Amino acid sequence: MQRPLAERLLFPPQQVNETKLAKAVNGKTIVVSGASFGIGHALCLLLSRYDTHLVLIARTEEAMSILAKSIEANGSRATIIVADLYQIDDAEAVLARLATIGAIDIFISNAGKSIMRPLVQSLARYQDITRTNSLNYLAPVKILLGLTPLLTRSKGMIINVSALNVLLLPAPNWAAYQASKTAFDQWFRCNWAEWKQLGITAKSIYFPLVKTRMIAPNPKYTHAPAMEVQQAAIRIAKLIYQDKSVSKPWWAIFPQTAGFLASKLWNAYSFHHISRHSS
Ligand SMILES: NC(=O)c1ccc[n+]([C@@H]2O[C@H](COP(=O)([O-])OP(=O)(O)OC[C@H]3O[C@@H](n4cnc5c(N)ncnc54)[C@H](OP(=O)(O)O)[C@@H]3O)[C@@H](O)[C@H]2O)c1
Numbered sequence: 001m002q003r004p005l006a007e008r009l010l011f012p013p014q015q016v017n018e019t020k021l022a023k024a025v026n027g028k029t030i031v032v033s034g035a036s037f038g039i040g041h042a043l044c045l046l047l048s049r050y051d052t053h054l055v056l057i058a059r060t061e062e063a064m065s066i067l068a069k070s071i072e073a074n075g076s077r078a079t080i081i082v083a084d085l086y087q088i089d090d091a092e093a094v095l096a097r098l099a100t101i102g103a104i105d106i107f108i109s110n111a112g113k114s115i116m117r118p119l120v121q122s123l124a125r126y127q128d129i130t131r132t133n134s135l136n137y138l139a140p141v142k143i144l145l146g147l148t149p150l151l152t153r154s155k156g157m158i159i160n161v162s163a164l165n166v167l168l169l170p171a172p173n174w175a176a177y178q179a180s181k182t183a184f185d186q187w188f189r190c191n192w193a194e195w196k197q198l199g200i201t202a203k204s205i206y207f208p209l210v211k212t213r214m215i216a217p218n219p220k221y222t223h224a225p226a227m228e229v230q231q232a233a234i235r236i237a238k239l240i241y242q243d244k245s246v247s248k249p250w251w252a253i254f255p256q257t258a259g260f261l262a263s264k265l266w267n268a269y270s271f272h273h274i275s276r277h278s279s
Contacts, residue, residue: 006225010208010251016237022050024241029104031055031147033085033140034111036063038212039161042233043108048074055079055101057094058111085111085139086131095146104150108236109140109184110161114177114214118278128176136180141187148198155199159239160188164206164252169259169266172274192245203239206248207232 025047034040035056041063044054048071056064061082068078081097083090098104113135115128122128144158151158165171165178166185188204195202209215209226239247259266 003228004225007227010225010249011227011231012250013231014234014238016046016234017241020241021237025106026051028106029053029055029101030106030108031057031098031104032108032110033057033143034161035067036060038214039207039210039229039232039236040108040110041067042229043110043236044078045070045074046230046233046237048076048078051076053077053079055081055098055104057081057083057085059084086134088134088138088142091139091142094143098143098147098150103154104147104156105154106157106159106240107144107147107151108159108161109144111139112136112161112181112214114163116173116218117176118173118274119175120278122176129179132176132180133183136177137184137187140184144191148195148200151195151200152198157201157203157240158188158195159236160185160202160204161236162204162206164208164248167206167248167252168255169263172270201245203245203247205236205239206246206252207235208249208252 030047030052032040032044032054035044035054036058037060040056040058044056044067047054054071054076056067056078058064059082061080064080064082068080071078079101081094083094085091085094113132115132117125117128140160147158150156162185163177163181165174166182171178185204188202192202207227209221209224210229210232211226212229215221215226235247
């Protein structure tokens with residue numbers, strides 16, 4: 001089926017360079033958090049076409065077992081780690097399991113939760129903040145602190161699967177999600193040079209809307225242009241072998257520049273938008 005013009009322009013289809021990707025991932029152990037659904041799931045399927053050992057982390061064991069069968073059918077290996085990364089004890093347990101696996105070459109920090117909720121509906125929902133921060137910020141920090149010695153040994157790579165809105169002006173209704181993703185992004189970028197000194201390559205990918213269950217509950221996004229999940233996986237796979245540390249949509253420069261030039265206008269627009277939708 002022909003994709004809408006806006007989607008073809010905003011998210012032009014990309015392909016991986018099979019030779020370069022094979023060289024970058026063959027024989028490697030790649031840990032993917034949030035592997036049971038969405039972007040992480042699509043990435044694991046793509047990487048399983050090479051000679052990889054994929055370590056899958058998420059809560060839904062059944063989905064990961066089905067994925068593991070597909071990975072093995074494609075000729076790669078799969079290891080499943082069931083963990084609820086809202087719980088810091090589970091993040092510790094993940095580290096203990098990873099320590100038994102041996103060499104870890106690449107960690108894709110992908111598990112995430114988004115919440116879009118107006119402030120007035122959030123007043124009794126402090127748990128929105130603790131959940132988003134536990135999963136989007138504190139758990140990956142905990143895992144990466146523990147993995148840094150292993151990744152130093154393997155001269156490995158870390159990829160942070162982030163969101164484009166982290167690079168843009170603060171958006172009304174998105175405080176819990178945007179604050180937690182931004183906190184992790186800042187922590188991650190602060191460590192970039194120190195990881196590099198240890199021989200670890202750290203890269204970030206900033207996604208716009210991607211067609212996964214994450215955006216499904218929001219009726220606003222039903223007809224909004226969004227990237228296909230397989231295309232998101234291809235962009236992460238390309239970043240593994242590309243000689244750059246950041247991947248974002250080609251058009252991100254426009255909202256970034258507009259935000260830089262017009263933050264006062266943005267505040268006025270946000271207020272107008274919120275007032276119109278709450279009246
Ligand atoms: N979709 C978008 O529009 C979009 C845009 C920008 C950035 N992103 C980022 O892309 C990443 C992947 O999101 P997605 O769109 O693929 O969403 P998704 O389809 O909802 O997948 C999220 C993954 O995270 C896992 N996860 C959620 N809660 C968890 C928990 N408490 N403990 C362990 N794992 C947990 C889920 O597995 P279980 O439920 O089995 O635990 C699932 O595998 C996220 O970091 C998100 O912020 C997405």
